[in-house]
Amino acid sequence: MAELAQYQRVLIDQDTCISCGACVAVCPWQALELDDNGKARLIWDKCKDDFSCISACPVNCIYKVGEASDALKAKQGWYRFSKELSPDEQKAYEEWRSKYNVTAPPV
Ligand code: SF4
Ligand code: SF4
Structure with a gap:
């Protein structure tokens, strides 16, 4: 799915997050x-x-994935899927992971 492949998305440093809900x-x-x-x-x-x-x-713990550190990209827990991905979506996910060096798996 080309549309899904184009976004860099955001990473949340959950150790810094104060659970305020503003981003949600x-x-x-x-x-x-x-x-x-x-x-x-x-x-x-x-x-x-x-x-x-x-x-x-308020605590600046959300980053563009392309600007986040490798250490943050290795932390588990900050992203999941809303559903089972189709093969095309899975391919877009793998491309994103490789492009941005995201080593953490989805939850
Ligand atoms: S507000 Fe943040 S999480 Fe929501 S679509 Fe925009 S970048 Fe993604
Ligand atoms: S706005 Fe920041 S501190 Fe608040 S819930 Fe979202 S990530 Fe956590």
Whole structure:
């Protein structure tokens, strides 16, 4: 799915997140949620790169994936899928992971 392949998306440093929910409220695509620990988590297949969540975060713990450190990209827990991916979507996911050197698996 070409559309899914074009977005870089955002990474959340869940160790810094204070669970305020501001990013969840501001995202126009419902691409963020709070996980069972109250930490923000990205729903990978819903994000469309408008980045309003980044400026909404009071502790600046949301990064464009292309600008996040490798250490943050290796931390587990910050993204999941909303559904089982189709083969095309899976391919887009693999391309994204490789392009941005995301080593953490989805939740
Ligand atoms: S970049 Fe935009 S679409 Fe993606 S999670 Fe942030 S606010 Fe939502
Ligand atoms: S805005 Fe920042 S601190 Fe608040 S829930 Fe989102 S990531 Fe966490």
